[in-house]
Amino acid sequence: MIVTWRIRLRIALIVVVTIVLQISFFSYLSFFGTTPNVVPLMVVSLGLLGGGMIGAVCGFATGLLLDSALLQTLGVSSLVLLGAGYLAGRYREGAEVSNSLIPPILAGVLTTAAAAGFAAIQLMLGVQTTVSLLVLREIFIQGLLAVILTIPIYPLIRRALRPALVDDLSALGARSPIARGASRAGRARGRRIRRVAGVS
Amino acid sequence: MYRKQVRRRRAILVLLVVAALVLLSTQFSESEGGPLHSMQRAVASVFGPLEEGTTRALKPARDLINWVDETFNARGENSDLRSELQELRTQLAEAQSAEGENRQLRELLGLDRQGTLAGYTPVTARVIGRSPTVWYSTVTIDKGSSAGVKVNDPVVTGDGLAGRIADVTRGTAVVTLITDDRSAVSARVLPDGPEGVAEPEVGDPSDLLLDFIDRSQPIHRGQILVTAGWSNGAISSAFPPGIPIGKVSDTSVGDQQPYQRVHVNPYADIRGLDFVQVATEGPRRPGVPG
Numbered sequence: 001m002i003v004t005w006r007i008r009l010r011i012a013l014i015v016v017v018t019i020v021l022q023i024s025f026f027s028y029l030s031f032f033g034t035t036p037n038v039v040p041l042m043v044v045s046l047g048l049l050g051g052g053m054i055g056a057v058c059g060f061a062t063g064l065l066l067d068s069a070l071l072q073t074l075g076v077s078s079l080v081l082l083g084a085g086y087l088a089g090r091y092r093e094g095a096e097v098s099n100s101l102i103p104p105i106l107a108g109v110l111t112t113a114a115a116a117g118f119a120a121i122q123l124m125l126g127v128q129t130t131v132s133l134l135v136l137r138e139i140f141i142q143g144l145l146a147v148i149l150t151i152p153i154y155p156l157i158r159r160a161l162r163p164a165l166v167d168d169l170s171a172l173g174a175r176s177p178i179a180r181g182a183s184r185a186g187r188a189r190g191r192r193i194r195r196v197a198g199v200s
Numbered sequence: 201m202y203r204k205q206v207r208r209r210r211a212i213l214v215l216l217v218v219a220a221l222v223l224l225s226t227q228f229s230e231s232e233g234g235p236l237h238s239m240q241r242a243v244a245s246v247f248g249p250l251e252e253g254t255t256r257a258l259k260p261a262r263d264l265i266n267w268v269d270e271t272f273n274a275r276g277e278n279s280d281l282r283s284e285l286q287e288l289r290t291q292l293a294e295a296q297s298a299e300g301e302n303r304q305l306r307e308l309l310g311l312d313r314q315g316t317l318a319g320y321t322p323v324t325a326r327v328i329g330r331s332p333t334v335w336y337s338t339v340t341i342d343k344g345s346s347a348g349v350k351v352n353d354p355v356v357t358g359d360g361l362a363g364r365i366a367d368v369t370r371g372t373a374v375v376t377l378i379t380d381d382r383s384a385v386s387a388r389v390l391p392d393g394p395e396g397v398a399e400p401e402v403g404d405p406s407d408l409l410l411d412f413i414d415r416s417q418p419i420h421r422g423q424i425l426v427t428a429g430w431s432n433g434a435i436s437s438a439f440p441p442g443i444p445i446g447k448v449s450d451t452s453v454g455d456q457q458p459y460q461r462v463h464v465n466p467y468a469d470i471r472g473l474d475f476v477q478v479a480t481e482g483p484r485r486p487g488v489p490g
Binding site for chain 1: 217222223241243244252255269374471
């Protein structure tokens with residue numbers, strides 16, 4: 001991802017819009033007794049598109065804003081989302097996101113892991129509760145809902161960040177700096193060969 | 201060059217993890233008026249109007265989606281409600297005769313017939329935000345200190361107790377619901393049952409637990425739980441007495457246990473709150489900051 005100021009602004013806007021939608025819309029919905037959580041899947045999407053560092057920084061910032069907006073314990077969401085964003089980014093750096101099923105599956109797995117991590121931190125902070133089936137069900141269903149919600153949300157985020165994505169520049173009719181350089185080098189090589197061969 | 205980049209990435213990652221841990225531990229040791237809490241309130245007051253606008257704008261879409269889920273649940277609920285109606289008819293007859301007796305006794309004692317929240321100024325507020333996890337059962341409302349809302353003010357719905365104010369900004373306030381892990385309400389089982397502390401079971405907004413109730417005390421399904429509102433002069437409950445909390449859904453006693461666990465269904469629809477009422481400017485309750 002080529003990160004310019006304009007792209008940073010777009011990422012910040014995506015983060016703020018997702019948090020507001022989560023607090024004011026998604027948190028009111030109930031599927032099988034569980035509330036969908038789009039925040040981790042947004043962070044995973046940013047990690048998948050931008051790499052480990054962007055995933056980690058966005059995860060941290062998103063967690064900080066979410067905890068502040070809801071007046072929750074600061075740092076808990078930051079720590080969990082930072083991990084989710086970084087892992088998604090590392091996956092992208094190590095392997096090609098060639099299959100369209102990879103983002104939903106990865107978002108599902110990392111949302112489940114984030115929810116489990118969140119629960120573990122809460123228990124460590126002294127929340128007096130047993131690890132009941134209800135909590136496990138909540139974590140599992142949140143992961144499943146993340147898989148479903150990533151199908152429309154990941155392409156939306158990808159579209160919003162399209163000018164910054166190196167993979168997508170060709171689709172826009174533009175060429176990446178590397179492609180431009182390679183083509184220039186190819187033309188120069190052609191001219192050299194033609195000169196040596198005496199062809200004008 | 202590559203190694204330098206890797207080192208830089210690792211440094212940023214470690215820095216972020218350390219920052220998150222420092223925030224976490226600092227906030228725990230910090231007082232309510234500390235810089236981190238103030239920063240949180242500032243961010244919350246910026247998000248407040250955004251949340252309010254979004255909540256209003258997206259309410260029809262939200263209702264439509266929830267309608268689908270509710271239709272599935274309605275079938276089972278219908279048969280439960282029919283049997284409950286039978287029970288309530290019997291209870292109504294008993295209650296009407298008790299009410300007559302009560303009125304006469306009050307007159308005899310010279311007491312005014314007052315509502316549960318007499319002495320408080322009710323402030324109606326719209327719910328504009330909600331926590332997405334089961335670990336924090338909190339909602340944000342669109343009334344804050346400018347409307348007279350203070351920390352620890354009781355929050356009720358038309359059905360019963362919803363929670364209490366946990367934090368206030370100028371235009372918004374955060375309500376810790378009775379299903380939040382940090383919530384504990386001193387409660388009394390009606391008509392003359394024991395008192396205990398109603399605490400939530402994390403992950404289940406439809407269940408509260410009244411624990412450590414002597415097993416010899418008979419408590420039956422359907423009995424009503426209200427706030428006890430106790431006070432010993434130095435400390436007291438944040439809630440005034442008599443606010444309905446819920447009704448007993450089940451009691452369980454372990455073989456070796458001297459206590460029974462009483463499960464309570466809250467009256468307030470915790471998941472579907474749209475409007476709440478904050479009881480402000482009430483009589484000072486000793487030991488309750490606010």
